[in-house]
Amino acid sequence: MTGQPARLLKLLIATAVFVVALLVPTSGLAVSQSPPKAVIGAGTINVPMLAVRSAPNKSARVIARLSEFRPQDYRARYVLAVGVKKGKKGKTEWYKITVPGRPNGRTGWVQAPHVAVKPMPWQVVVYRGTRVVQVWKKNELVYTGKIAVGAPGTETPTGLYYVTVRFKPVKVPFLGSFAFETSAYSKLSEWPGGGVVGLHGTTAPHLLGQAVSHGCVRMSNETANFMRDRIPLGTPIRILAS
Structure with missing residues (x-):
């Protein structure tokens, strides 16, 4: 195959690869294994x-x-x-x-x-780009899981935040088995609580690994339950762009 058909085929293949790269969860990519900086x-x-x-x-x-x-x-x-x-x-x-x-x-x-x-021994690290969450206890990495993050236009904000409220969702089942409010705020001020960013479970685990939320960090119910049994109010949450 030569000429215009060959160039067209190459363009279609390149486009397909790009689309697949957008859709495939990136949680398998490497993230830092170094403990986060301690807080006071x-x-x-x-x-x-x-x-x-x-x-x-x-x-x-x-x-x-x-x-x-x-x-x-x-x-x-x-x-x-x-x-x-x-x-x-x-x-x-x-x-x-x-x-x-x-x-x-x-x-x-x-x-x-x-x-x-x-003193606060626990920390949560969210890797927005690779869509991975880590749970640390002092210098020990105790858990790693896949997450979903904010969609383009409502990206999950980066920075250092902390857990302000812990609760079991009752009236909002799409928050999964457990949820944490944080001190971070999304771009949507009309979102519940004035746009508070949450970490919570999900009823749609097939969307984990994607950028689909209004700014919240979604995780599996297994991950949410693991965090429920360990991280207290005040736990630092570091959201990184990588």
């Missing part, structure tokens, strides 16, 4: 209203205020500490925390006595 810890708020400041100084600008309990359901609100500032005697005076809410990725400082921060 996580915990609850000790005051009715927590002032989050732009610097570890009582006169610094307040960039956010977090209530002790979530106003929508009165559950205890958790914070994730990623840095500390110690005083002259070595005592922790301030914690640097990640700030939940829009825009994603904000950090700020809170007075140490105003929060009950404890």
